[in-house]
Amino acid sequence: MTSSPAADARDESEVAASARELLAAMTLEPAGRVTPSVYETGRVVADAPWLAGHDRRLRYLLDAQRADGGWGGAGGYAVVPTVSAVEALLGTLRGTEDSDPDVLAAAARRGLEVLADWLGRGTPLPDTPAADLIVPALVERINDHLAFFATRDDRRFADGLRALPGVDRRRLDAVHALVGTGRPVPQKLLHAFEVLGPVARRHGGVSPVAGAVGASPAATAAWIGDPATPGADPEALAYLREAVGPLDGPVPCCTPITVFERAWALSGLARAGVPVRPAPKLVAELAAALGPRGVPTGPGLPADADTTSVTLYALARLGHPVDPASLLHFDLGTHFCTWQGEDGRSVTTNAHVLEALGWHARHTAVGASRYGVRAAALAGWLGDEQQPDGSWADRWHASAYYATSCVVTALDRYAPAGVGGPAVDRAVDWLVATQRADGAWGRWAGTAEETAYALHVLLGVRRPVRPGVAEAIGRGLRHLSEVDDQQDDPPLWHDKDLYTPVLIVRAAVLAARQLAMTRSDLVNNPDRPLLRSRTAVS
Structure with missing residues (x-):
């Protein structure tokens, strides 16, 4: 036929x-x-809470959490989005009492529990960009948040939360040392520039292209820092607003x-x-x-x-x-x-x-x-x-x-x-x-x-x-x-x-x-x- x-x-x-x-x-x-990214959205929540749509991005993180407490794909693919989401939730809790704090705390606790298990067992990371920089950088920030809550005797963490297991940070330390020399920042690093934390803010070795740092909302948000301070780049701000779209929602990786x-x-x-x-x-x-x-x-x-x-x-x-x-x-x-x-x-x-x-x-x-x-x-x-x-x-x-x-x-x-x-x-x-x-x-x-x-x-x-x-x-x-x-x-x-x-x-x-x-x-x-x-x- x-x-x-x-x-x-x-x-x-x-x-x-x-x-x-x-x-x-x-x-x-x-x-x-491009579909939304839990990782990138978590970084924008953490580093750009001033950007319109902050509450919608928090809701996206809560809605995207899996039944086991993690975020993202199967196996090791979950580690990077989960450390980003947990750090964003803890940072939000530390900085404000708004946005349903009990709900955020419950989600953060579940994420912490599964992260502690994965990191304790040495779950291997897939070969995704900058994973070996992202995980140690965000584990450090998470542990800093936990230390803060411990000093406050916060009722949401009354039974105590142990710090996450340490991870290999040799490459992250090498990147910090390289950036600290004052030499030009390697272009391939810009896509994950947010791993540098406060060092990234208005770093003189970075010049956004069409408003973007490394084509990444996370890297751009980390570079902008506080837009209310003098010298904020209007093109970078416009890039971030374009990234969240007309609904001011979650953001993609690239x-x-x-x-x-x-x-x-x-x-x-x-x-x-x-x-x-x-x-x-x-x-x-x-x-x-x-x-x-x-x-x-x-x-x-x-x-x-x-x-x-x-x-x-x-x-x-x-x-x-x-x-x-x-x-x-x-x-x-x-x-x-x-x-x-x-x-x-x-x-x-x-x-x-x-x-x-x-x-x-x-x-x-x-x-x-x-x-x-x-x-x-x-x-x-x-x-x-x-x-x-x-x-x-x-x-x-x-x-x-x-x-x-x-x-x-x-x-x-x-x-x-x-x-x-x-x-x-x-x-x-x-x-x-x-x-x-x-x-x-x-x-x-x-x-x-x-x-x-x-x-x-x-x-x-x-x-x-x-x-x-x-x-x-x-x-x-x-x-x-x-x-x-x-x-x-x-x-x-x-x-x-x-x-x-x-x-x-x-x-x-x-x-x-x-x-x-x-x-x-x-x-x-x-x-x-x-x-x-x-x-x-x-």
């Missing part, structure tokens, strides 16, 4: 219409759409994400062949963001190879190629760093670099001679990074399905013949083996996002079809058709705590639906109900 032309046209029209809505949303909300959101969404749609054309202004703004050393994710952050390579690839796929010479600033010989001085390495950054270099090597007159050899070597490095089970894992996303999709997509298209095939086949077998009973894929639970990434691989690779692939695709598409209008999937992207770049994830789901329409050999249903979606960009 084959699908009818009318069904095909209806499916394509629905995907294209959803993609146009997504592009309109990016134009109307140029800062980008904002704005204009280039990041546009590059990821547009490249994903173009890669899948979604029939939509962004407005020339959108493409021109994306191209204008590129400098000779690349482009950063947000204002005040260093340029990075990840955002640079995805921007280059998006522009190339949209018919506006730019020579990728800026990526060579990140070349370490074996692989590419995300930014200079990076601790660790990222396979997804290198997969995106491979796409950018590989496209130019294949499609431009001088690309093969300039970038062909380097792209081939990078493909080999990515193959060597594959896990024994066939997956890849990465430092910028909690899910191996994202990392695996990024690497497989790059290897399948741009690895030399014979280099990527075996690795791709192992990844496909891993995906088939790890599909859940309901047809979804996911690290902690099945999600539309991770299901889309799995389908990008199963529908997108140009290898001979492996056993079980067609059946897995059918189950995955059925799951997407049933749940992709739900908005309660857990955040999976790494910043100081987990977050979701909403429109990027929606673009990934649309790309999966588009790929399903191009593989009639694997998706064979006359009515095509598996491609339907109730998702709207709103």
Whole structure:
């Protein structure tokens, strides 16, 4: 049985219409759409109680607390948001008797209990930005609050609360020592500048960019300090007001994400062949963001190879190629760093670099001679990074399905013949083996996002079809058709705590639906109900 032309046209029209809505949303909300952050909101509560919406942010922290007393994601992902929320609640209690003090105290006590357990057991921290600085800095502030309450014999803590266990603060001490020398503050530190506490306030070595310190509301609030004191930066104040939005609510980790959101969404749609054309202004703004050393994710952050390579690839796929010479600033010989001085390495950054270099090597007159050899070597490095089970894992996303999709997509298209095939086949077998009973894929639970990434691989690779692939695709598409209008999937992207770049994830789901329409050999249903979606960009 084959699908009818009318069904095909209806499916394509629905995907294209959803993609146009997504592009309109990016134009109307140029800062980008990011889910709120418990960590960042806690820091703004603590360091900017003067900012409009303080009580709403406190309520958000109370409402976001888990049944076990913690905040945030699973396992070690909970530590950073929990220390932030607990410190914010204790600091609020210490500074005022307003805002339901008994309610705040009860929430803080429960958070303290679970924190003491996690820290006492040495719960390992995931590789999220600045976690090794944030935790010791906030444990110190929490213990200072507890010492204050002990001297006051506060009835809310009448039975006493022991100080939290000490944590390794050697790196935090090194940062304080570096900043104290008077030398320029390293740009990569600015995103977590709030870890310095009072030292951060109006630090002379920091110059906000478009009002932002490190594209972070927390870092900016810590730098501003008391806005009533002379010399307050009006642009920084405006940035914070923009971050909390018109409702003066909770705040995201990183904002704005204009280039990041546009590059990821547009490249994903173009890669899948979604029939939509962004407005020339959108493409021109994306191209204008590129400098000779690349482009950063947000204002005040260093340029990075990840955002640079995805921007280059998006522009190339949209018919506006730019020579990728800026990526060579990140070349370490074996692989590419995300930014200079990076601790660790990222396979997804290198997969995106491979796409950018590989496209130019294949499609431009001088690309093969300039970038062909380097792209081939990078493909080999990515193959060597594959896990024994066939997956890849990465430092910028909690899910191996994202990392695996990024690497497989790059290897399948741009690895030399014979280099990527075996690795791709192992990844496909891993995906088939790890599909859940309901047809979804996911690290902690099945999600539309991770299901889309799995389908990008199963529908997108140009290898001979492996056993079980067609059946897995059918189950995955059925799951997407049933749940992709739900908005309660857990955040999976790494910043100081987990977050979701909403429109990027929606673009990934649309790309999966588009790929399903191009593989009639694997998706064979006359009515095509598996491609339907109730998702709207709103």
